[in-house]
Amino acid sequence: MVKTEPTPRTEAFDLYWRFTAERHNSFEKRLAGEPGPWSDDEIIQTYKFCNVFRAADRVSQYLIREVAYHAEPCSFHDRVFQIVAFRTFSKIETWESIRLLLGRHPTLEDLADGSFARALDEARATNGGLYTGAFILCATDAYGQRLKHRNHVELFRHMFLTGSLDDDVLQACSLEEVFLLLRRFPLMGDFMSYQVAVDLNYSELINFSENDFTRPGPGALRGIKKCFVSLGDYTPTEIIHWMVERQVIEFDRLGLAFNGLWGRPLHAIDAQNLFCETDKYCRVALPELTSARTRIKSRFNPRSDPISMFFPPKWQLAASATELAMV
Structure with missing residues (x-):
């Protein structure tokens, strides 16, 4: 037809x-x-x-250089977490504050022992807003937390500590599959799932054509x-x-x-x-x-x-x- x-x-x-x-x-x-x-x-x-x-914009440039390709020793598990977490906030100042407070890029160990959450708390108290104004994010208390960033911390714990998003992304067969893996979690939605999937695809972790899915x-x-x-x-x-x-x-x-x-x-x-x-x-x-x-x-x-x-x-x-x- x-x-x-x-x-x-x-x-x-x-x-x-x-x-x-x-x-x-x-x-x-x-x-x-x-x-x-x-x-x-x-x-x-x-x-x-x-x-x-998109890759030429200032925030994407920071993500590519300082998150997706930073030179610190880093497992693929930590790299997936870092990319997802950075794009959630999409604010360079927030990430710089976290790195300063932790002395390095955050890891899944920091997520597990509460160091990442405490760094966010301190960054919020010092800098004010943690998030970019460019995106409208879902702000429901899906994980029962009063503060927006604390709900996102619980989201990351769900993704990486009780779930296996990092391993699942590495095994994905298409950009659409990466999108769907992200989309299944609360607080993500279509828009953020697509944005994060593209960010992950900038890295060496996966390598799909950006024309395969939108x-x-x-x-x-x-x-x-x-x-x-x-x-x-x-x-x-x-x-x-x-x-x-x-x-x-x-x-x-x-x-x-x-x-x-x-x-x-x-x-x-x-x-x-x-x-x-x-x-x-x-x-x-x-x-x-x-x-x-x-x-x-x-x-x-x-x-x-x-x-x-x-x-x-x-x-x-x-x-x-x-x-x-x-x-």
Whole structure:
């Protein structure tokens, strides 16, 4: 049976590709050390948008370098725990505080004897919030704890001490299976399970294609609704794969220069995130396309501290791409 093709909403659909090319172009200019502003697009100049490639964002960069590939002696059991725990908070300051208090990256032994929980307690008392504001996490007291972070400590204990998530991840046969292993636990949900599965896949622990599986989050669903009049016979998940498959065609059609991440094209996680960013962009560019969100909350304020780009070595990007500093 032949599927009915999706029907794009031309203006928003084209903005998806134009935003992608311009946002990535500004990233490349900034990385090359050019002075700002790095884009002539006033919306990109004014508001904060994630990078086109998820792995290039500051928090993901920290995770890849300092968690997935840190050089401390580390079993695969501890590495899985560290990646899951870091992404749960997704706040660099929280992880740095834990490392400072423990003198190293946390281990499953720290989780078992209470050291990890006490470090979180102290970090919360010192720093205030432990969590990023970028994600809306499930905050139920699924494990009977009054404090959100204490429920997450119990979640980790469930995953790794009474459960066997670390071993199960190593035995998984697909990215979807990793997602489903995570999804079975309370407090995770579709969005966080997908994000953590991708993070685990950055490491040397597993190695699946990011195009094998995707799961659109709420922001991506809003972006898809704005970019298409009709999805035809396609599901939102299939729309994301459709975008990945059409990227060369669409960039060429619009006359847009886009060479990817040193030759690495958009993958499903990137296309999914770009729908979320397009939803944000359209709140200003096409305000008539209404959704539950009507404004962009965060304005762009470039940070002064440099970031050194480091991507998973297994991606085999150009050598010069893995150690470039961006201010």
